[in-house]
Amino acid sequence: MEWLEIFDVSLFRSVLRSTTPIALIGFGAAMCSAAGVLNIGLEGKMLNAAFVGIAASFYSGSALVGFISGVSAGVLTSLLFGLLSFKLGADEVLAGLAINIFAIAGTRYLLETLFERRGFFSDPSIKGIEPIHFDFLEGSRFELILSGFTPSVYFVFFLAIFLYYVYYHTRLGTSIRATGENPEAAEDAGINTVRIKWLTVIFSGVLAGIGGTFLSIENMTLFTEGMSAGKGYIGLVASSFGANTPLGTFGASMFFGLGDAIGIRLQGVYELDSRLVLMIPYALTVVVLILIGVRQRFRVRKVPIEKN
Amino acid sequence: MDKFSFKDVLILFAGLFLTGIFGWLILSITGHVPSEIAKLFFEGAFIGTRNLTNTLNAATPLILTAVATVVSFRVGMFNIGVNGSMYIGALYAAWAGYRFTTLSHFTHVSVCILIAIITGALWMLLPALLKVYAGVSEIITTIMLNFVAILFVSYMCNGPFRASPIAPSTPRILETAELKQYFPNSQFHTGFFIAVFVSILFYFILNKTTFGYELRSGGDGLVGFYPSRYSTYLGIPSDRSAIIGMLISGGLGGLAGAVEVLGSVRNFYQELFFNQGFDGILIAIIGKLEPIGGMISALFYGAMKNGGLYVDYKTDVSREIVVILISILIFFVSAQKIVKGLEKFEFVKRLDKLFSRKVR
Numbered sequence: 001m002e003w004l005e006i007f008d009v010s011l012f013r014s015v016l017r018s019t020t021p022i023a024l025i026g027f028g029a030a031m032c033s034a035a036g037v038l039n040i041g042l043e044g045k046m047l048n049a050a051f052v053g054i055a056a057s058f059y060s061g062s063a064l065v066g067f068i069s070g071v072s073a074g075v076l077t078s079l080l081f082g083l084l085s086f087k088l089g090a091d092e093v094l095a096g097l098a099i100n101i102f103a104i105a106g107t108r109y110l111l112e113t114l115f116e117r118r119g120f121f122s123d124p125s126i127k128g129i130e131p132i133h134f135d136f137l138e139g140s141r142f143e144l145i146l147s148g149f150t151p152s153v154y155f156v157f158f159l160a161i162f163l164y165y166v167y168y169h170t171r172l173g174t175s176i177r178a179t180g181e182n183p184e185a186a187e188d189a190g191i192n193t194v195r196i197k198w199l200t201v202i203f204s205g206v207l208a209g210i211g212g213t214f215l216s217i218e219n220m221t222l223f224t225e226g227m228s229a230g231k232g233y234i235g236l237v238a239s240s241f242g243a244n245t246p247l248g249t250f251g252a253s254m255f256f257g258l259g260d261a262i263g264i265r266l267q268g269v270y271e272l273d274s275r276l277v278l279m280i281p282y283a284l285t286v287v288v289l290i291l292i293g294v295r296q297r298f299r300v301r302k303v304p305i306e307k308n
Numbered sequence: 309m310d311k312f313s314f315k316d317v318l319i320l321f322a323g324l325f326l327t328g329i330f331g332w333l334i335l336s337i338t339g340h341v342p343s344e345i346a347k348l349f350f351e352g353a354f355i356g357t358r359n360l361t362n363t364l365n366a367a368t369p370l371i372l373t374a375v376a377t378v379v380s381f382r383v384g385m386f387n388i389g390v391n392g393s394m395y396i397g398a399l400y401a402a403w404a405g406y407r408f409t410t411l412s413h414f415t416h417v418s419v420c421i422l423i424a425i426i427t428g429a430l431w432m433l434l435p436a437l438l439k440v441y442a443g444v445s446e447i448i449t450t451i452m453l454n455f456v457a458i459l460f461v462s463y464m465c466n467g468p469f470r471a472s473p474i475a476p477s478t479p480r481i482l483e484t485a486e487l488k489q490y491f492p493n494s495q496f497h498t499g500f501f502i503a504v505f506v507s508i509l510f511y512f513i514l515n516k517t518t519f520g521y522e523l524r525s526g527g528d529g530l531v532g533f534y535p536s537r538y539s540t541y542l543g544i545p546s547d548r549s550a551i552i553g554m555l556i557s558g559g560l561g562g563l564a565g566a567v568e569v570l571g572s573v574r575n576f577y578q579e580l581f582f583n584q585g586f587d588g589i590l591i592a593i594i595g596k597l598e599p600i601g602g603m604i605s606a607l608f609y610g611a612m613k614n615g616g617l618y619v620d621y622k623t624d625v626s627r628e629i630v631v632i633l634i635s636i637l638i639f640f641v642s643a644q645k646i647v648k649g650l651e652k653f654e655f656v657k658r659l660d661k662l663f664s665r666k667v668r
Contacts, residue, residue: 293442294442
């Protein structure tokens with residue numbers, strides 16, 4: 001069983017790293033979808049955050065400033081999305097699409113005007129966020145598995161549990177679910193549905209900001225054009241696959257992360273065509289979408305119409 | 309429901325004006341002289357036969373992708389995957405262009421275009437079926453299929469369809485499969501007339517035929533555009549029209565790819581980059597989801613794009629400025645509340661009555 005050899009500690013670490021951005025976006029998307037907002041614009045928010053994060057880190061020489069600026073960029077883009085769709089009555093999907101296209105073109109424009117680069121940007125003076133090493137694990141067998149990740153990787157686990165609690169055990173979580181399931185009833189029960197939608201969209205902006213800075217200054221210190229590469233959409237699929245619940249979304253993100261990591265490893269072992277390997281995450285998403293379809297098909301039973 | 313009402317036109321021009329201000333601001337902030345850039349921009353888009361024909365050439369695939377988007381949005385399917393269909397159609401048009409050697413000019417071109425339309429339409433079959441029979445959002449499916457399409461065509465022209473070991477590209481298409489280019493130093497070709505014909509054809513199909521009515525009323529509609537949930541009650545098979553609309557949309561995307569390959573590039577190579585599918589969505593929205601409106605705004609966008617290329621070539625302003633400005637324009641145009649807010653003003657109401665045309 002030669003292929004079993006790829007399942008080792010480094011694969012595990014690689015899975016966690018690939019899962020992190022997808023899960024961050026997925027949690028944001030799950031909260032938005034639970035409140036009935038289809039947030040297509042997450043991709044653009046992530047890309048904006050990635051660019052602003054690396055630019056701020058480059059100019060200030062501080063990873064913290066980069067991180068805060070990146071997250072603010074994600075939140076600002078969210079505010080634009082909210083303004084368009086909740087205040088100005090634009091269609092959510094159109095607003096999201098326009099934001100994504102705006103982000104791709106905008107980051108490319110700034111990349112060329114500010115740094116005079118095309119394609120990618122990397123510089124030794126960019127400070128990345130350092131991985132955390134736990135001293136008490138040193139020398140133990142858990143060191144390889146648990147220590148030495150960047151902060152976001154641990155944050156994702158914390159977030160999954162935190163959101164699980166909020167989603168099921170607080171008034172806020174109930175309000176979010178009610179807003180998505182039956183807005184009129186929620187309004188009648190005294191819930192301000194527009195405020196709940198704003199809240200979820202801004203929350204998803206914060207997470208997209210963290211996800212974006214994870215890509216550009218945490219996992220690597222590098223920015224490439226369109227570096228979010230569909231992760232915003234994959235996050236949406238993950239939340240949909242996980243039925244918009246925190247833990248379900250986390251599991252689905254892990255699944256995508258696993259596919260991603262296995263693809264990278266297989267490329268090393270078997271010399272697969274790189275294009276086919278790059279296709280794995282997207283093809284996997286399509287397969288998952290088909291699975292979601294099958295599940296919905298079996299869940300929704302048609303009510304027979306009685307004949308007179 | 310009235311379309312092409314005065315307030316929509318007003319919004320469009322107000323949006324253009326505001327977008328112009330944004331463009332001026334962006335250019336000033338990044339240290340350029342806006343008036344000079346604008347002059348170069350206009351020159352690159354319209355002055356001289358070469359620039360003008362290049363503008364029309366840039367508009368050719370955009371018209372087709374815009375009509376593709378119009379059809380899918382009007383049946384209530386958010387097809388974001390026109391770009392993927394375009395890649396697939398282009399690849400198979402290139403394949404048919406070199407594979408069939410014994411055909412006459414007209415038949416060969418027709419065969420290539422037909423194959424591109426069919427493959428482009430089939431690429432959209434899965435999202436359509438998933439949406440109609442299982443309720444999976446077609447938006448996400450089509451977006452994911454865009455990524456798959458790019459990598460798939462890149463794999464195909466590296467592997468099975470590769471011509472020489474040196475370059476990852478298909479062989480050049482035969483002369484019998486080429487669409488004629490009319491001017492030296494410009495790639496303006498017969499495809500432009502095909503595109504114009506298609507947009508007029510779809511104007512008639514959508515607005516003047518029973519089939520078009522079934523298509524239009526088939527979808528559940530967009531929130532801001534054509535809300536219509538009544539088709540099922542009228543006995544129109546909305547599932548069928550949703551699938552057909554999606555297939556037509558994919559087919560037109562494939563046609564756009566075929567026209568690009570047969571008219572402009574003449575072979576399919578790995579670095580061939582299409583973005584017209586995404587641009588088509590923006591264009592269709594600016595054109596108020598009407599085929600003719602889509603054609604007009606595609607010509608406008610083509611001029612912007614070509615002007616942007618000229619500015620990029622002459623100065624150090626990036627061509628991305630065009631896409632940035634267009635997406636800002638979309639922010640304004642898609643904001644329905646601004647349109648509604650205009651109704652407060654008496655003169656808008658009066659002019660609206662004068663200019664609107666009742667359609668339904």
